Amino acid sequence: MIAIVGVGLIGGSFALALRQAGYPGKIIGVSSPTTVRAALALGVIDEALPLAAAAAQADVVYLAQPIEKILETLDIIDALVRPWTLITDAGSTKLAIVQRAAQKIKRGRFVGGHPMAGKETRGVEAAEATLFRGRPYVLTSADPEMEGWIEKIGAKLVRLDPAEHDRWVALVSHLPQLISTALASLIDDAPETARVAGPAAADFTRLALSPYEIWRDIFSTNAAAIDGALGAFIARLEELRAALREPQSGSGLKNAFERAAQAASNLRRSQ
Amino acid sequence: MIAIVGVGLIGGSFALALRQAGYPGKIIGVSSPTTVRAALALGVIDEALPLAAAAAQADVVYLAQPIEKILETLDIIDALVRPWTLITDAGSTKLAIVQRAAQKIKRGRFVGGHPMAGKETRGVEAAEATLFRGRPYVLTSADPEMEGWIEKIGAKLVRLDPAEHDRWVALVSHLPQLISTALASLIDDAPETARVAGPAAADFTRLALSPYEIWRDIFSTNAAAIDGALGAFIARLEELRAALREPQSGSGLKNAFERAAQAASNLRRSQ
Numbered sequence: 001m002i003a004i005v006g007v008g009l010i011g012g013s014f015a016l017a018l019r020q021a022g023y024p025g026k027i028i029g030v031s032s033p034t035t036v037r038a039a040l041a042l043g044v045i046d047e048a049l050p051l052a053a054a055a056a057q058a059d060v061v062y063l064a065q066p067i068e069k070i071l072e073t074l075d076i077i078d079a080l081v082r083p084w085t086l087i088t089d090a091g092s093t094k095l096a097i098v099q100r101a102a103q104k105i106k107r108g109r110f111v112g113g114h115p116m117a118g119k120e121t122r123g124v125e126a127a128e129a130t131l132f133r134g135r136p137y138v139l140t141s142a143d144p145e146m147e148g149w150i151e152k153i154g155a156k157l158v159r160l161d162p163a164e165h166d167r168w169v170a171l172v173s174h175l176p177q178l179i180s181t182a183l184a185s186l187i188d189d190a191p192e193t194a195r196v197a198g199p200a201a202a203d204f205t206r207l208a209l210s211p212y213e214i215w216r217d218i219f220s221t222n223a224a225a226i227d228g229a230l231g232a233f234i235a236r237l238e239e240l241r242a243a244l245r246e247p248q249s250g251s252g253l254k255n256a257f258e259r260a261a262q263a264a265s266n267l268r269r270s271q
Numbered sequence: 272m273i274a275i276v277g278v279g280l281i282g283g284s285f286a287l288a289l290r291q292a293g294y295p296g297k298i299i300g301v302s303s304p305t306t307v308r309a310a311l312a313l314g315v316i317d318e319a320l321p322l323a324a325a326a327a328q329a330d331v332v333y334l335a336q337p338i339e340k341i342l343e344t345l346d347i348i349d350a351l352v353r354p355w356t357l358i359t360d361a362g363s364t365k366l367a368i369v370q371r372a373a374q375k376i377k378r379g380r381f382v383g384g385h386p387m388a389g390k391e392t393r394g395v396e397a398a399e400a401t402l403f404r405g406r407p408y409v410l411t412s413a414d415p416e417m418e419g420w421i422e423k424i425g426a427k428l429v430r431l432d433p434a435e436h437d438r439w440v441a442l443v444s445h446l447p448q449l450i451s452t453a454l455a456s457l458i459d460d461a462p463e464t465a466r467v468a469g470p471a472a473a474d475f476t477r478l479a480l481s482p483y484e485i486w487r488d489i490f491s492t493n494a495a496a497i498d499g500a501l502g503a504f505i506a507r508l509e510e511l512r513a514a515l516r517e518p519q520s521g522s523g524l525k526n527a528f529e530r531a532a533q534a535a536s537n538l539r540r541s542q
Contacts (some may be wrong), residue, residue, distance in 0.1 A: 178511050
């Protein structure tokens with residue numbers, strides 16, 4: 001029996017993916033009344049229960065709430081589970097969560113997780129059994145049971161230290177979000193420029209449509225790594241700016257472009 | 272009769288679009304031997320001629336070369352055309368080209384142009400009759416003949432002062448390119464992060480695949496506007512960074528996100 005705590009896009013998709021992969025047990029949802037009603041109607045969960053009742057029966061507790069809610073649940077869940085229950089999460093930052101779990105989870109066993117998947121639409125209505133297929137799924141420690149399910153749902157297991165995870169996603173995920181927000185607000189200062197905007201402007205401002213609510217907890221739990229990524233990125237832009245100002249121009253920008261093209265091509269090969 | 276000078280993606284697509292829109296005259300291509308051979312084989316042009324022979328017969332000369340080549344052609348074309356021949360271009364920056372044309376074009380009449388269209392693949396093999404459909408097509412001065420063809424090929428006419436055009440595209444097109452180059456080179460410093468990279472990293476590094484050759488002339492002819500856009504963007508990132516460092520965090524980032532989401536949504540509505 002698995003308890004999915006927070007039956008949104010990620011929790012709902014994990015439930016559907018587990019079922020499709022042949023998970024034999026009952027799938028219980030713990031969420032708001034509106035959400036569990038929708039999840040039951042969609043067949044995403046078998047039953048809805050309050051946290052304590054679900055935790056008391058669960059072999060696995062899957063925390064798919066916003067990060068701050070995961071931290072709150074970690075504060076109280078240990079007393080509610082049977083000894084040796086697997087508790088895992090799907091939070092977008094890992095260090096704060098893994099540190100809290102290390103303090104609080106004594107009877108259960110905790111494995112931090114982060115499925116690197118998502119889409120623009122949120123909520124259980126958008127859940128899909130195939131959401132994790134081919135996508136990286138980070139675990140912060142070894143656990144044969146979770147590793148088995150990650151393989152069965154078609155995701156790619158990546159074992160990572162929590163601090164390292166947070167630095168990596170600061171660069172490849174949180175920095176692009178801030179770039180998009182900054183660019184959209186700059187275009188907002190000169191909205192007439194939209195008349196000549198092409199696909200690049202649309203692609204680069206898409207993330208700016210993300211609601212602040214899902215980012216607030218990421219910023220509060222990963223501020224130092226994001227600050228570092230922002231600083232390194234600004235320095236790189238300043239280097240390009242200096243090359244652009246060179247009267248003879250040329251080699252600085254050319255080298256930067258050639259190196260970046262190679263990097264972009266490597267990124268595609270490695271994905 | 273129209274002479275297309277530079278039969279690549281843009282020149283070739285303009286030829287195909289004109290033909291599909293019912294252009295009644297002959298379409299002559301002026302390009303390298305390899306390119307005209309391909310363009311003839313693909314039926315993109317009716318005939319290939321050297322510049323002087325094509326210009327002597329043309330009612331319209333369409334310059335679709337790289338910017339520096341357009342500038343060179345403007346230096347010599349006026350003596351080759353019949354009086355009152357329409358000369359127009361498709362260069363990605365406008366001020367340098369319009370200024371050069373003002374000095375050099377006396378017998379012909381010049382209208383600066385910039386079709387805001389493109390795709391990742393270059394060359395005449397990638398040319399499409401529908402490339403400009405629904406896309407902005409900038410003209411830097413009024414010309415009933417060009418305006419008529421822009422309408423017939425399904426593009427959206429935008430009349431813009433050349434300096435204003437260059438400032439606008441610095442923001443919505445040249446800045447995204449530099450952002451992509453900077454981000455790709457930063458990821459290159461930590462290539463292991465590709466293991467957790469999602470769609471955002473792929474989207475934001477796609478432009479970094481562009482070859483430097485097509486950007487060199489854009490940088491050399493629009494350096495001041497690009498420098499201004501880079502400076503404003505770096506300042507906006509520094510504001511977000513300061514908000515992120517606020518211990519109480521919160522309102523600064525929240526406001527920035529809400530404003531950016533609105534701007535990104537407006538941009539989509541206006542396109």
